Amino acid sequence: MNNFKLKIGALLASTAMMVAVSCSDDFLEIPPVGELASAQLSSLAGLDASLIAAYSQVNGRGNRLGSPSNWVWGSIRGGEANKGTDPGDFTTINPIQRFENQAADGEMGSKYNVCYEGIARANSVLRLLGTAGPDVTENDKVRLSSQARFLRAHFYFELARVYNRTPYVDETVDYGSGLEEVKNDKDLWPFIIADLEYAVANLPATQPQVGRVNQWAAKAYLAKVYMYTKEYSKAKPLFDDVIANGVTSNGLKYDLVPYYDDMFRGANDNHQESVWAYQAAAGTGSVLNANPEFDLNFPYNTGPAGPGNCCGFFQPSFTFVNAFRTNAQGLPLLDKSYNNPANEVKSDMGVPSGDPFTPDAGNLDPRLDHTVGRRGIPYLDWQDHPGQAWIRNQPNGGPYSPKKYVYARSEQGSFQDNSSWTPGYTGINFMIIRFADVLLMAAEAEIEVGSLEKAREYVNRVRTRAINSKL
Known part of the structure; x- marks a missing residue:
C-alpha cells in the first residue's frame, strides 16, 4: 500500500513539474495567423513588398472613379465625353456630369478613399524604414523612400486637383489616435513639391524593373506640378532637362512613338513615350492586376465582331469630336468655330445601322480616328464601326464610341483578360505621363516666359507625328 502511494506521489510530482514548465508565458504567445510580424515587414523583402503594395494602388484597385485617368472627374466633367450607356445606369455619375454633385453623394468619396489608401501604404513604407532590419543598407533606405515619397506625391496631387484641400497625413501621424482630428486647412502643393524634390534628388536614372519610377519621371511630374502652381520659370528648366536628356526606367531615350496608335498596344508597353505608367497584366488570376478602370468603356452589344460587348460608357461628345476639324492647312479652328453648323463633323446620329x-x-x-469610334471608319482591326448597332442609347450618349485603351482583335487572350464578368479588362498599361504631354506642357511654359518660337517647335513636333499617323 505504501509502495502504491509512493508511485502516485511521484507521478503527481512529475506532472506538476511538466505543467509548471509548459505553462510559461511563451505558451500564450501564439503568432496571429495571416499577419506578418513587424520584424518581417522591416526586412528588405518586407519593405519592398510594402512598396509594391503602394504601387498596386495607383490603378485604383477596381474603383473606376479612383483611377488616374480621371475619365469621370476630368473628361466627363470637362465636356470631352458623356457618361453614355442609359440614363438609369450608374446614376451616381449623372450629377457629376451636370455639376450638381453634393458631398454626401456616393461617388464623391471614391477617389478620396483610393488616394488615402495609397498614401497610407506609402506612409507605411516610410514608417517601417525607421525600424529597418539589419539587411537594409543606407542605399536601400534611400531607394525605397524616394519611390514611396514619389507615390505619396502622386496621390496628393490627385487629391489636390479633384478636391483642392484635404487633410495632410504623413508617416509621423499616429493612425491609432487623433487621425480624425487632422484638418484640411493646409495647402497641399508645398508638401507635394517637397516629396517630388526628394524623389528627383534621390531616384536613379534607370531601374532594374521598368514599372518603378525613375528620376526623369520625377522631374517631369515636378514640372507638371509647377504648371499647376503657375511657377512657370521653375517648370521650364525641368522640362528642358527632361526633353534633352530624359530616359525611361528601362533606359529608352524619351521620344514620340512614330505612329500614334502604336503607343496604345499592349505589345508596345513601356515604350519611349511612356514617362510614367502603371503596369497592367492580363491572365494573372485577378483582374485587379489588369487595367481595371476602363472595363465599362467599350462599344455596346458588339458580340464577337467587336471588343468588350459592354457597357457603352464614356462616349466622346459632339464638342470633342468637332474640335478635330481643321482648315485646309491642317490647323485647328482655335476660335471654336468648329461647333458652327458648317464645321460640325458629320455623324450618324439617329441613323439606323441598316440605313x-x-x-x-x-x-x-x-x-480623331485613333481616339473616337465613328460609323464607317475602321475600329482598330475589328471591322468598320457599324454606328447605332454598337451604341447603347444614342439619344442619351450620342453616336460615338471610345477607342483608346481598347484591346484589338489581335490582342484577345494576351492583352485582354477573360476571367471576369466582362472581357473588358486589358493588359494595356495606362500612361499617367506621356512624352507628348511633356512637350505640350513645355510649350505652355515657353509661352508664359515669352519663348513663342520654342513653343511652336514643341507643338509642331507633336503635330508632325499626328500628320504621319493616318489610318
Missing part, C-alpha cells in the same frame, strides 16, 4: 451613311469627307486631324 446608308457616308462619313464626313472634310479636313480632320488624323488623331
